[in-house]
Amino acid sequence: xxxxxxxxxxxxxxxxxxxxxxxxxxxxxxxxxxxxxxxxxxxxxxxxxxxxxxxxxxxxxxxxxxxxxxxxxxxxxxxxxxxxxxxxxxxxxxxxxxxxxxxxxxxxxxxxxxxxxxxxxxxxxxxxxxxxxxxxxxxxxxxxxxxxxxxxxxxxxxxxxxxxxxxxxxxxxxxxxxxxxxxxxxxxxxxxxxxxxxxxxxxxxxxxxxxxxxxxxxxxxxxxxxxxxxxxxxxxxxxxxxxxxxxxxxxxxxxxxxxxxxxxxxxxxxxxxxxxxxxxxxxxxxxxxxxxxxxxxxxxxxxxxxxxxxxxxxxxxxxxxxxxxxxxxxxxxxxxxxxxxxxxxxxxxxxxxxxxxxxxxxxxxxxxxxxxxxxxxxxxxxxxxxxxxxxxxxxxxxxxxxxxxxxxxxxxxxxxxxxxxxxxxxxxxxxxxxxxxxxxxxxxxxxxxxxxxxxxxxxxxxxxxxxxxxxxxxxxxxxxxxxxxxxxxxxxxxxxxxxxxxxxxxxxxxxxxxxxxxxxxxxxxxxxxxxxxxxxxxxxxxxxxxxxxxxxxxxxxxxxxxxxxxxxxxxxxxxxxxxxxxxxxxxxxxxxxxxxxxxxxxxxxxxxxx
Amino acid sequence: xxxxxxxxxxxxxxxxxxxxxxxxxxxxxxxxxxxxxxxxxxxxxxxxxxxxxxxxxxxxxxxxxxxxxxxxxxxxxxxxxxxxxxxxxxxxxxxxxxxxxxxxxxxxxxxxxxxxxxxxxxxxxxxxxxxxxxxxxxxxxxxxxxxxxxxxxxxxxxxxxxxxxxxxxxxxxxxxxxxxxxxxxxxxxxxxxxxxxxxxxxxxxxxxxxxxxxxxxxxxxxxxxxxxxxxxxxxxxxxxxxxxxxxxxxxxxxxxxxxxxxxxxxxxxxxxxxxxxxxxxxxxxxxxxxxxxxxxxxxxxxxxxxxxxxxxxxxxxxxxxxxxxxxxxxxxxxxxxxxxxxxxxxxxxxx
Ligand SMILES: Cc1ncc(C[n+]2csc(CCOP(=O)(O)OP(=O)(O)O)c2C)c(N)n1
Ligand code: SF4
Numbered sequence: 004x005x006x007x008x009x010x011x012x013x014x015x016x017x018x019x020x021x022x023x024x025x026x027x028x029x030x031x032x033x034x035x036x037x038x039x040x041x042x043x044x045x046x047x048x049x050x051x052x053x054x055x056x057x058x059x060x061x062x063x064x065x066x067x068x069x070x071x072x073x074x075x076x077x078x079x080x081x082x083x084x085x086x087x088x089x090x091x092x093x094x095x096x097x098x099x100x101x102x103x104x105x106x107x108x109x110x111x112x113x114x115x116x117x118x119x120x121x122x123x124x125x126x127x128x129x130x131x132x133x134x135x136x137x138x139x140x141x142x143x144x145x146x147x148x149x150x151x152x153x154x155x156x157x158x159x160x161x162x163x164x165x166x167x168x169x170x171x172x173x174x175x176x177x178x179x180x181x182x183x184x185x186x187x188x189x190x191x192x193x194x195x196x197x198x199x200x201x202x203x204x205x206x207x208x209x210x211x212x213x214x215x216x217x218x219x220x221x222x223x224x225x226x227x228x229x230x231x232x233x234x235x236x237x238x239x240x241x242x243x244x245x246x247x248x249x250x251x252x253x254x255x256x257x258x259x260x261x262x263x264x265x266x267x268x269x270x271x272x273x274x275x276x277x278x279x280x281x282x283x284x285x286x287x288x289x290x291x292x293x294x295x296x297x298x299x300x301x302x303x304x305x306x307x308x309x310x311x312x313x314x315x316x317x318x319x320x321x322x323x324x325x326x327x328x329x330x331x332x333x334x335x336x337x338x339x340x341x342x343x344x345x346x347x348x349x350x351x352x353x354x355x356x357x358x359x360x361x362x363x364x365x366x367x368x369x370x371x372x373x374x375x376x377x378x379x380x381x382x383x384x385x386x387x388x389x390x391x392x393x394x395x396x397x398x399x400x401x402x403x404x405x406x407x408x409x410x411x412x413x414x415x416x417x418x419x420x421x422x423x424x425x426x427x428x429x430x431x432x433x434x435x436x437x438x439x440x441x442x443x444x445x446x447x448x449x450x451x452x453x454x455x456x457x458x459x460x461x462x463x464x465x466x467x468x469x470x471x472x473x474x475x476x477x478x479x480x481x482x483x484x485x486x487x488x489x490x491x492x493x494x495x496x497x498x499x500x501x502x503x504x505x506x507x508x509x510x511x512x513x514x515x516x517x518x519x520x521x522x523x524x525x526x527x528x529x530x531x532x533x534x535x536x537x538x539x540x541x542x543x544x545x546x547x548x549x550x551x552x553x554x555x556x557x558x559x560x561x562x563x564x565x566x567x568x569x570x571x572x573x574x575x576x577x578x579x580x581x582x583x584x585x586x587x588x589x590x591x592x593x594x595x596x597x598x599x600x601x602x603x604x605x606x607x608x609x610x611x612x613x
Numbered sequence: 614x615x616x617x618x619x620x621x622x623x624x625x626x627x628x629x630x631x632x633x634x635x636x637x638x639x640x641x642x643x644x645x646x647x648x649x650x651x652x653x654x655x656x657x658x659x660x661x662x663x664x665x666x667x668x669x670x671x672x673x674x675x676x677x678x679x680x681x682x683x684x685x686x687x688x689x690x691x692x693x694x695x696x697x698x699x700x701x702x703x704x705x706x707x708x709x710x711x712x713x714x715x716x717x718x719x720x721x722x723x724x725x726x727x728x729x730x731x732x733x734x735x736x737x738x739x740x741x742x743x744x745x746x747x748x749x750x751x752x753x754x755x756x757x758x759x760x761x762x763x764x765x766x767x768x769x770x771x772x773x774x775x776x777x778x779x780x781x782x783x784x785x786x787x788x789x790x791x792x793x794x795x796x797x798x799x800x801x802x803x804x805x806x807x808x809x810x811x812x813x814x815x816x817x818x819x820x821x822x823x824x825x826x827x828x829x830x831x832x833x834x835x836x837x838x839x840x841x842x843x844x845x846x847x848x849x850x851x852x853x854x855x856x857x858x859x860x861x862x863x864x865x866x867x868x869x870x871x872x873x874x875x876x877x878x879x880x881x882x883x884x885x886x887x888x889x890x891x892x893x894x895x896x897x898x899x900x901x902x903x904x905x906x907x908x909x910x911x912x913x914x915x916x917x918x919x920x921x922x923x924x925x926x927x928x929x930x931x932x933x934x935x936x937x938x939x940x941x942x943x944x945x946x947x948x949x950x951x952x953x954x955x956x957x958x959x960x961x962x963x964x
Contacts, residue, residue, distance in 0.1 A: 037964075211963035221959065227949040229941040230712055232705075253951040260937040262944055264712045269738040273705040276698070276735070280709025283696060284674070285942035288709060302699050396960040401953050405946050438942060439674045439694035439710070440717045447671060449687055451697040461687070 004116040007097040008198035011041050011066035013077040015150075018090045019143075020083050022054035028143035029060040030391070031164055032150060036064055037212055037393065038160045040204040044070035044510065046390050046586055051237065051329040057086045066206055070393055071511030074590035078199055080146060087112065099197055101149065103142075120194055122149045127185045132178070141182035148186025155200050158187065211396050215387035216291075218358035219317055220245035221397065222365020223289055224253060227405040228315070230288035232266045232277035234296065237329045238385040239319035242291040243267075271296035275303040275314065282313040283450060285410070285438035287369045289315035294323045294336045297343065304378050305344025306452045308475070311425070311434065313372040313408075316340075317365070317381045319388040322584040331584025332385035334506055335556035340380045341534060341564060347472065351482055352380040352534040356509040359395040360532075361387060364487070366399075374408035375433060375482055384555070386507040386586045409435040416445040424448040424459040425471060432477035479535055486533035489540055492516070494525035501527045501547035502596070503540070503576075505561060508553055508587055515592035524597065526551070534564065541569040544576070551596055553579040555587055631667040631863060638670055639663045641688040651803035651829030651844075652682050652751050656689045658806055659720070659749075662813035663690055666861055666884075674710060674717040678703040678732060680758045682724035682751035682829070701732025704739035704748070708930070711744055713942045715931050718817055719746035726756040729765035729784045736786070740793040740822050745929035747816040747823045750786055751803070753831035754842035761834030772839030785911065787921060790824040791904050796927030797823035798903070800918045802847050803830065807856075812920060814859040818884040821927030828916065847916060854895040854906075854919040858887040880925045888920060897923055 007013070015032075019025035026047065033045040044063040050056035063073055078099040081090045087108075094100060096116045102108070104121025113119050124142050132138050144165075151161055161183060169175040220242050223231070233243040243265065250263040268274040274290040281288035292300070297318055307314050320336045322328030340352055353368055355361040364381055372379040409429075411422055416437070422445065425434050437446040448459040455471065456462040494516075504512050509530060516528055529543045544550050544565065552562040559578040566573050579595045581587040627635035639660040644653050663673060673693035677683035679700035686695045698706040707721045728736045728750045739748070754767040763771075766786065767779045790798050797819040801809040809827065816823035828847050830836050836843045841850075855876075862883030876897065878886040888897055896902055903922045910917045937944075 209960075209964075211960050213963050221956075225950055225956070227946070229944060229949065230709070232709065253955055254949075256937050256948075259935075261935050262937050262941070262948055264934045264936055264941065266708070266712070266742070266934075268705070269734055272702060273708075273735055273738060276702045276705025277709035277712070279698070280676075280696070280706035280711070281713040281941075282709070283706070284710040284713035286713030288713070303702070306699055396963075397956050399950075399953055399956050403950075405949070437694075439714060440672055443669060443671045444692055447692050447694050449695040449697065452699060453697070 004097050006099070006118050006198045007077050007095065009077065010200045010202055011064060011204060013064055013199050014073055014075060015062045015064070015078045015080065016076040016090075016093065017060040017080045018083045018086050019058050019060070020085070021050055021052065021056050021058040023143070024140045025058070025082065025143045026060070027168070028147050029062075031161070031168070032147050033062050033391070034164055034212065035151070035156050035160050036062070036201055037207055038164065039157060039201060040207050041066055041201055042068045042070060042206050042393055044072070044393065046072060046386070048585065049330050057083050064201060066204055068206060069510065069514040069589065071509075071514055072586050072588040073514070074588035080150070082146070099199065101146070101153075118197065120153070120197070122146070122186065122189055122194070124149075124186070127189055128182065131181060131185060137178070141178065144179050144182040145186035148183040149190040149194070151183070152187045152190035153194055153197055153199075155202070157203070207393065209396055210393050212391050213358040213394055214241070214389060214391050215355065215358045215361040215383050216242040216319060216389060217245040218362040218397065219355070219365035219381060219383060219388070221249050222362040223315075223369070224249045225399055226287065226366030226369040228287040228289050228369055229262065230264045230278070230281045230286050231290065232268045232274040232288065233290050234268050234271050234274050234292065236293045236296055238321055238389045239291040239293050239296075239317060241389065242317055242319065271299040272303065275300040275316070278314045279303055279307060279312050282372070287315070287373065289317060291317035291319065293319050293321050294339065295326065297336060297339055301344045304350060305346060305348050307378040308344065308348045308350060309346075310450050310452050311376040311436075312450070313376050314378040315368045315372050315381065316378060317383055319383040319385060321385050328584045330385070332507065332586055333555050333582055333584065334382075334384055335560065335582070336382065337556070337560035337564060340382065349479060349535070350378050350380055351375070351486060352382050353487065354382050354505040354532050355387060356506055356530060356532070357394045358387060358392050359397065362397045367487070370406040371485065374406055374485070375478060376408065376436065382506065384507045409433060411435050411437050411441070411446060413442050416442045422446050423457050425455065425457045425474070427474055427477075431481045432474045433481060483535045483537055486535065486537065488537050489532055489543070490530045491539065491543065492528045494527050495520060496525045498525040498527060499548035500525070500600070501529065501543060501550040502553060503529045503531060503543070503550055503561070503565070504553040505531045508555065511587050511589045511592055512553065514589035515596070518589065518593055519596065524600065526596070531561065536565065536568055540565070541571070544569065544571050549575055549577055551577050551579050551599070553587070553592060555581050557582045630664055632669050634664070634670060636660065636664045638692065639690050641686075641691045644685070644688040646681055646684065647833050649832040650681065651753060651831070652685050653688070654803040654806065655749065655751055655809070655827055655829055656685045658809040658813055659689050661806070661810050662817060665810070666814050666817055666859070667863070668718060668817065672717055674714070674719050676703045676707040676710070676719070676721045678723050678727035680724035680727045680756070681831075682722060682757070683727055685722055685751070701727050701730065702735055703727070704732065704735040704744070707746055708739055708742065708744050711746065711930065712934070712936075714940045715745070715936070716940055719744070720817070721746055721748045723748065723750050724757065725750060725752040725754060725766040725786070726764045729786060733765070733784070737789065737793055740790055740795045740824065743794065743796070743822050743927070743929045743933065745820055745822070745931070747813065747819070747825070749813070749825045749827060751829040752786070752826050752842070753829050753835050754840065755831050755835040757831045757834060768841040771841040772837070774834055774837055785907070786824070787826045788904065788907055791900055791907075791922055794822070795824045795922075796821035796924040798922040799824075799920045800826045800828070800916070802828045802851055802918060804844060804848070805851070805918070808853060808918060811857040811859050815857060815880075815884070815886045815920065815923070818859065818861070818880055818882050819923070819927070820881040821924070821929050850914060850916045852910065852915045852917055854890075854892040854917060854921065855897060856889045856891060857920050860885040860887065878923055878925050886920065886923065891919070897921060
């Protein structure tokens with residue numbers, strides 16, 4: 004078997020034991036390559052426990068800029084004996100395996116179609132370090148040294164990163180350098196060059212390496228959120244923690260007082276309840292959670308819809324149903340969020356496709372929820388929320404003002420502007436509201452989840468009820484042109500086929516489209532960015548004979564929403580579903596779509612709708 | 614349910630309080646509760662208390678959950694914003710509103726079903742956080758709105774209207790509130806306005822969490838022999854530890870009591886709680902003593918009423934959150950949106 008030869012285009016995977024401190028070394032490895040100007044897509048695949056179980060970190064090095072998962076591994080850094088067999092299997096023929104050869108493994112444990120590279124990491128470290136925890140940690144930096152030598156990473160760049168990382172803990176810098184050098188020198192003396200190599204390039208530009216949860220939290224700060232009420236749950240916890248970090252950094256007044264409040268609530272019901280109260284009283288408030296939390300919040304979400312109270316919920320989706328796979332990614336909360344709670348309800352959702360959009364939508368969600376006086380869901384996914392993505396820098400227009408929506412002030416009421424809480428004054432079905440305490444005699448109203456008339460008075464009259472419910476539907480229509488429009492990419496050739504997808508599928512999809520195009524398969528592509536669906540989404544479906552809907556859940560939830568909300572014939576939408584909890588790969592998309600095209604899905608379809 | 618608005622004509626000679634409002638300005642829509650329901654008397658006491666402490670009606674924010682009791686905020690202080698939340702979850706909504714707009718006076722009204730069953734968790738957590746509010750539980754020992762099931766405050770051994778006996782022990786919300794750190798705790802009876810009104814006045818003036826448990830008989834489902842929350846039963850077993858006057862910062866102080874019997878407690882806002890002792894050994898500023906006393910009396914089958922505990926130096930949730938003086942909902946774009954330079958710095962740190 005010929006060894007794989009590739010420069011700036013390969014996949015490295017690290018197999019580690021959770022809790023061994025490998026995360027920072029692996030992250031450093033990815034960042035060195037980025038600093039060398041070569042794009043990197045990195046993914047942490049971790050178990051739902053704190054210590055002991057297997058964990059992986061996959062780094063896709065791609066000069067061409069493909070940041071999704073590709074599928075397959077070119078170089079496996081196998082540091083976990085527990086997963087040895089499975090890890091070995093994943094290596095592409097002609098690929099490489101790096102392992103700790105301090106304790107030799109039997110030959111039967113190896114494959115003969117790959118190159119096996121041993122480095123006695125434990126031994127090397129034992130010569131220099133005596134404390135057991137240190138030995139463990141420095142072993143990680145030691146294999147970064149081996150890899151740096153093998154792949155041609157710049158030592159100076161590694162050292163620069165180490166210096167930045169341990170700024171303030173300067174005592175740690177020197178031993179890290181030493182551990183790194185141990186590995187590097189060993190490889191220089193003992194490991195012959197391999198086919199994989201990194202060359203300095205200029206393809207990273209001014210892009211940043213950011214996590215979606217962190218980005219969304221920063222978006223909330225720029226979007227004017229002053230209150231976060233939350234309850235811990237993977238994978239959303241880091242969003243609340245980042246909000247705390249950024250507020251502490253950016254939202255203190257001259258006296259050190261907080262222009263924000265964060266409450267770790269007793270549960271998700273209390274979190275959303277607090278958000279309701281704050282939204283009602285005119286503060287921008289949010290909670291962040293995941294599927295199980297949304298399940299609990301249902302009653303209040305319906306309340307928000309009917310009583311028309313702004314709220315923002317960041318749903319960082321993980322593998323469901325039930326407790327499911329807490330540390331794996333999915334797009335499986337769509338239906339839950341879209342129609343949360345009893346009765347006729349629907350709620351807007353935003354689908355960021357990368358951390359930069361998580362930042363933008365994180366801010367925009369507050370304008371939307373204030374303007375439309377309803378809960379807005381920002382549908383993140385673990386794959387965006389908890390992974391570092393190479394993404395465009397965050398941008399903010401300094402002229403931008405927060406849109407508080409239709410709020411009557413003391414002055415308005417003094418001037419005699421009439422107020423009826425649920426009246427459609429402007430014809431867009433969006434009513435006016437007042438904050439509590441605005442005026443001594445005018446503008447007060449009673450908020451309730453039971454049926455009410457236009458002036459917020461309790462009413463069980465059928466016509467008061469239906470009038471309110473119909474206005475809510477008209478409000479939904481108004482929303483369609485206010486939410487982010489889809490992004491449409493036309494194929495190079497005219498084609499009857501299209502593909503719709505959302506969120507974290509974006510990078511894998513871009514790559515898949517490009518690869519399919521080179522094989523003569525042309526697809527127009529549309530990335531949905533919001534619910535309610537903008538009319539362009541249905542125009543796109545109408546203009547194609549068949550549309551693949553690629554999503555990361557079992558039941559085709561995006562497809563269901565398209566069918567339900569757009570009256571689309573279900574047979575015109577062909578599901579491409581990936582839901583094992585790992586981020587979707589370009590190879591999966593290509594294979595599934597190609598097979599479905601070859602199987603002639605189109606032939607089985609009914610006449611194209613007029 | 615209220616379909617009828619009250620006529621808004623005011624008699625010109627109606628007495629006005631220091632902020633220029635008449636008692637009528639504190640009224641609400643016409644109650645639709647059963648005639649004689651204890652909850653209506655509590656509404657009347659709230660109206661009187663707000664009038665007497667010169668609270669501008671629109672500065673009140675009133676909250677409730679679901680139940681007959683929770684309907685009452687519609688029946689008092691119409692010029693105030695009201696929020697009828699979902700069943701048992703009023704405390705979180707009130708907390709959120711308080712965080713957004715702390716300068717208002719927060720009043721939560723709830724029932725024993727609302728507070729002690731579905732909402733027990735939220736009740737506990739709002740109290741332990743020290744939310745600056747007055748929380749009144751209109752406690753009738755049954756679910757009124759769903760027609761007479763036992764609630765978690767029904768006493769063990771008490772009888773339902775149709776004769777069934779309650780086998781579970783009762784939750785005493787006053788004991789709970791004391792244990793959880795409420796800084797103003799009282800119990801009263803809907804039929805004793807002279808005790809209840811000053812208790813509410815003191816609570817509304819208190820900074821921190823005030824909890825008042827008001828036994829409020831349900832004439833439709835829990836006013837029979839065998840009930841321990843009926844008018845007759847409460848009148849027979851009610852034992853007050855003190856009588857209270859509340860003197861607002863503006864009012865002249867007149868001494869009506871002999872010094873030995875009197876304890877004066879000055880609160881944050883300058884109001885003075887004058888406690889006239891009825892029980893010699895009762896000290897309303899000693900939390901542990903209050904707990905012991907209540908436990909003893911409960912074992913004797915007595916319902917202890919009055920101001921049971923107050924900490925006039927209490928702090929509140931905003932103190933622990935270290936929030937700015939300005940209400941969060943009044944912060945301007947400039948105060949909220951960090952400069953572009955901050956964003957550029959963050960971008961740079963991510964490369
Ligand atoms: C989630 C939910 N469960 C059940 C109900 C039905 N429900 C309405 S009021 C009520 C009990 C109210 O009892 P309480 O708080 O004691 O008030 P009261 O009517 O006695 O004043 C119940 C169970 C509801 N509205 N919502
Ligand atoms: S059912 Fe009971 S609690 Fe409800 S209004 Fe009637 S008397 Fe009051």
